Amino acid sequence: MTIPANLKYTKEHEWVRVEGDCAIFGISDHAQEALGDIVFVELPEIGRTLEAGEAYAVVESVKAVSDVYAPVAGEVIEVNEALEGEPELVNSEAYGAGWIAKVKMSGADSVELMSDDEYTLFLEE
Amino acid sequence: MTELAKTPLFDQHVALGGKIVPFAGFEMPVQYKSGALREYTAVREGGAGIFDISHMGQVRVTGSGALAFLQYVTTNDVSKLIPGQVHYSALLNAGGTFIDDITTYKISDTEYYLCINAANRHKDVAHLQAEAKAFAVSVVDESDDTTLLALQGAASQAALQPMVNSELESIGYYKFARVQVNGVDAIVSRTGYTGEDGFEIYIPNSIAISVWKTLLVHGAEPIGLAARDMLRTEMGYALYGHEISDAVTPVEAKLMWITKLDKGDFIGKTAVEARRAAGPERRLIALKLTERGIPREHYKVFVDGVESGEVTSGMHSPLAGGVALAYVQPEHADNGDLSVEIRGKLVAAERTTLPFVRSNVRR
Numbered sequence: 001m002t003i004p005a006n007l008k009y010t011k012e013h014e015w016v017r018v019e020g021d022c023a024i025f026g027i028s029d030h031a032q033e034a035l036g037d038i039v040f041v042e043l044p045e046i047g048r049t050l051e052a053g054e055a056y057a058v059v060e061s062v063k064a065v066s067d068v069y070a071p072v073a074g075e076v077i078e079v080n081e082a083l084e085g086e087p088e089l090v091n092s093e094a095y096g097a098g099w100i101a102k103v104k105m106s107g108a109d110s111v112e113l114m115s116d117d118e119y120t121l122f123l124e125e
Numbered sequence: 126m127t128e129l130a131k132t133p134l135f136d137q138h139v140a141l142g143g144k145i146v147p148f149a150g151f152e153m154p155v156q157y158k159s160g161a162l163r164e165y166t167a168v169r170e171g172g173a174g175i176f177d178i179s180h181m182g183q184v185r186v187t188g189s190g191a192l193a194f195l196q197y198v199t200t201n202d203v204s205k206l207i208p209g210q211v212h213y214s215a216l217l218n219a220g221g222t223f224i225d226d227i228t229t230y231k232i233s234d235t236e237y238y239l240c241i242n243a244a245n246r247h248k249d250v251a252h253l254q255a256e257a258k259a260f261a262v263s264v265v266d267e268s269d270d271t272t273l274l275a276l277q278g279a280a281s282q283a284a285l286q287p288m289v290n291s292e293l294e295s296i297g298y299y300k301f302a303r304v305q306v307n308g309v310d311a312i313v314s315r316t317g318y319t320g321e322d323g324f325e326i327y328i329p330n331s332i333a334i335s336v337w338k339t340l341l342v343h344g345a346e347p348i349g350l351a352a353r354d355m356l357r358t359e360m361g362y363a364l365y366g367h368e369i370s371d372a373v374t375p376v377e378a379k380l381m382w383i384t385k386l387d388k389g390d391f392i393g394k395t396a397v398e399a400r401r402a403a404g405p406e407r408r409l410i411a412l413k414l415t416e417r418g419i420p421r422e423h424y425k426v427f428v429d430g431v432e433s434g435e436v437t438s439g440m441h442s443p444l445a446g447g448v449a450l451a452y453v454q455p456e457h458a459d460n461g462d463l464s465v466e467i468r469g470k471l472v473a474a475e476r477t478t479l480p481f482v483r484s485n486v487r488r
Binding site: 036037039040042058060062063065084 | 144155156160161162351352354355417418419421440441443468
């Protein structure tokens with residue numbers, strides 16, 4: 001299981017990467033492994049305003065339907081449309097090609113975020 | 126909460142990386158290391174998959190009254206079976222609704238073997254033993270002594286043949302033979318729940334692990350509950366607790382083909398006849414989404430924008446997309462624009478025919 005050092009993590013097993021005033025969201029390697037084969041991703045609409053902690057996407061595995069929550073507040077400016085045809089990218093490249101959405105951050109509002117080390121400890125608990 | 130049971134193969138499942146979940150009172154593998162999709166593909170695309178379905182129950186019915194008894198307690202016409210033949214059937218209650226769906230194996234005129242659902246086992250056995258009192262018959266629950274493996278997929282026969290002392294080629298679809306597997310008496314039937322060629326193998330618990338391991342050596346891949354459910358849903362096969370239950374009769378469930386009203390009296394017959402005359406309360410349909418999405422169990426089905434029923438089994442089929450079985454109001458079974466409510470949105474669907482995916486069983 002990988003936990004890159006350049007990302008922040010949430011207790012709901014999402015990751016967020018901040019780039020200037022934008023943030024990119026996805027789910028962690030731990031999350032994709034726990035869900036199993038992902039067969040469908042419902043993406044948010046461009047322009048939607050998200051509050052921190054708001055459910056903004058849905059990932060469906062063979063057996064389960066799971067909400068995905070926004071780590072930080074912002075407006076959706078881009079979504080990973082590749083996931084509509086290849087939802088399995090969330091499994092195979094959770095931190096790369098399996099990203100879900102990009103937002104323009106609105107202020108500093110966020111859920112509790114963890115560093116890679118803190119998330120590693122969180123998973124061990 | 127009663128403790129969950131384990132099959133004789135539990136440790137094998139754990140050793141193979143099986144993700145264990147509670148299912149019908151047992152701890153069973155929902156998938157192994159490679160994941161449900163790869164397991165599904167192994168069975169559907171030319172390989173062989175091995176499923177531990179030992180949680181299912183087996184009941185032996187013996188005695189001079191065996192035929193008369195089974196004619197009375199099951200829906201299909203047992204007089205049509207020849208020794209070595211299996212058929213799909215059901216146990217109904219007096220109200221005509223399902224106690225269980227079963228398979229009946231005819232060993233001889235005085236000996237039959239029933240395979241029943243795990244979750245219904247104790248209910249079924251109690252029912253059968255109560256009804257047996259009026260017949261010259263004995264009903265013995267052999268579930269705890271029996272391991273049942275399903276071996277499914279085009280490569281099944283090649284994987285199993287080296288372990289069996291007779292020619293599997295001679296066993297036709299829905300036929301069985303009493304053979305030796307790894308030198309021990311067993312029943313092998315050309316039956317299954319996947320729409321692929323394959324076998325169901327009844328063996329004593331004592332050889333469960335050796336047979337399992339030998340099949341793995343012969344190239345069979347272990348398959349969990351998730352892939353099993355995908356394979357059966359693609360065929361549109363009914364599953365107790367989903368399409369059939371004690372709330373529906375064979376008239377609703379499209380199972381009149383196993384309910385022989387012309388064979389003489391049987392439990393539930395009068396109620397089924399009355400329901401057929403009055404018309405079904407709802408009807409089972411097969412649907413396919415025409416937009417993106419996955420229809421899942423209990424999602425509401427709408428016809429012309431009005432709620433009509435709900436999904437009983439649904440999935441994302443790698444071959445057919447979002448497909449489902451659903452009950453709708455009888456007047457909506459053939460007419461009206463279909464949609465499925467997914468997270469508050471109506472997603473368009475169309476009626477389709479079963480199976481959702483081509484069956485490769487050997488007819």
